[in-house]
Amino acid sequence: MESDAGLAPEVESILAAARDRGGGGERVAVDARSLTDAFEAAEADGRVPIIAEVKPTSPTTDGERTDDPVELAERMVGGGAAALSVLTEPEHFGGSAETLERVRAAVDVPVLRKDFVLHEEQLDAVEADVVLLIVRFLDEAGTDDLDDLLAAARDRGFQVLVEAHTAEEVERAVAAGADVVGVNNRDLAKLEVDLDTFPAAADAAPENVTLIAESGIGTPDDVARMRGAGADALLVGSAIMDHGGDSDVAENARRLTQAETDT
Numbered sequence: 219m220e221s222d223a224g225l226a227p228e229v230e231s232i233l234a235a236a237r238d239r240g241g242g243g244e245r246v247a248v249d250a251r252s253l254t255d256a257f258e259a260a261e262a263d264g265r266v267p268i269i270a271e272v273k274p275t276s277p278t279t280d281g282e283r284t285d286d287p288v289e290l291a292e293r294m295v296g297g298g299a300a301a302l303s304v305l306t307e308p309e310h311f312g313g314s315a316e317t318l319e320r321v322r323a324a325v326d327v328p329v330l331r332k333d334f335v336l337h338e339e340q341l342d343a344v345e346a347d348v349v350l351l352i353v354r355f356l357d358e359a360g361t362d363d364l365d366d367l368l369a370a371a372r373d374r375g376f377q378v379l380v381e382a383h384t385a386e387e388v389e390r391a392v393a394a395g396a397d398v399v400g401v402n403n404r405d406l407a408k409l410e411v412d413l414d415t416f417p418a419a420a421d422a423a424p425e426n427v428t429l430i431a432e433s434g435i436g437t438p439d440d441v442a443r444m445r446g447a448g449a450d451a452l453l454v455g456s457a458i459m460d461h462g463g464d465s466d467v468a469e470n471a472r473r474l475t476q477a478e479t480d481t
């Protein structure tokens with residue numbers, strides 16, 4: 219059942235926790251690894267640019283992957299991931315700032331901090347190369363504006379992935395000055411995934427924007443579909459993490475990063 223705001227109860231709970239979460243204390247200053255350079259290097263090497271997500275669990279997954287996140291991260295990079303995403307949300311995704319710190323120290327690819335940042339001080343929780351800002355959750359009472367948060371993140375040295383779900387939200391992201399835009403195939407109101415979402419919204423982004431297709435991508439056919447619709451890169455969590463099982467995340471990543479050379 220959806221709430222008055224049209225959000226699934228799990229998402230309401232995530233946002234309630236995010237509203238209560240403080241910042242990190244000292245203002246961070248990041249020397250960021252370039253996300254677009256990492257994508258270009260992957261392309262030049264014949265790999266599909268993939269951001270592999272270290273996501274121990276989530277409201278929509280059965281089970282939890284309890285392996286050491288640093289080991290998982292290193293194996294994902296071994297499987298060809300151009301960049302990593304690390305959940306830092308503790309209550310619903312099993313993440314932490316400390317995990318991100320450890321992962322970033324262990325790899326040399328860019329690391330995205332995946333969390334629900336609503337206020338400027340929350341940017342200071344941990345250094346990362348990229349932070350996520352979600353259009354749907356900003357510009358509302360009790361949250362900061364997307365434009366202000368984008369500027370605050372860049373002032374600290376972060377690159378910013380602005381996440382949208384519809385063509386209108388892509389336009390909002392671009393109007394705010396985003397140069398890296400993600401289209402999430404997961405509808406955060408219903409938590410349903412529909413791979414028609416990215417193709418429907420991608421055309422709203424101008425050529426100079428780096429476009430990332432997020433969520434629900436599990437097979438080489440899905441990779442081809444997202445790339446055919448204009449994705450410069452893909453963000454993949456569950457299909458690589460294999461929450462119910464214990465398969466090799468390097469192999470899971472490789473199946474997708476090599477999707478354009480294996481066919």
Ligand SMILES: O=C(O)c1ccccc1NCC(=O)[C@H](O)[C@H](O)COP(=O)(O)O
Pocket residue numbers: 228229232271273276277278279402404406409432433434435453454455456457
């Ligand atoms: O993944 C969830 O269950 C989820 C639930 C509520 C809000 C956000 C959620 N996911 C955030 C994400 O964007 C994904 O972790 C990411 O795009 C990877 O998706 P997937 O490959 O489908 O695991």
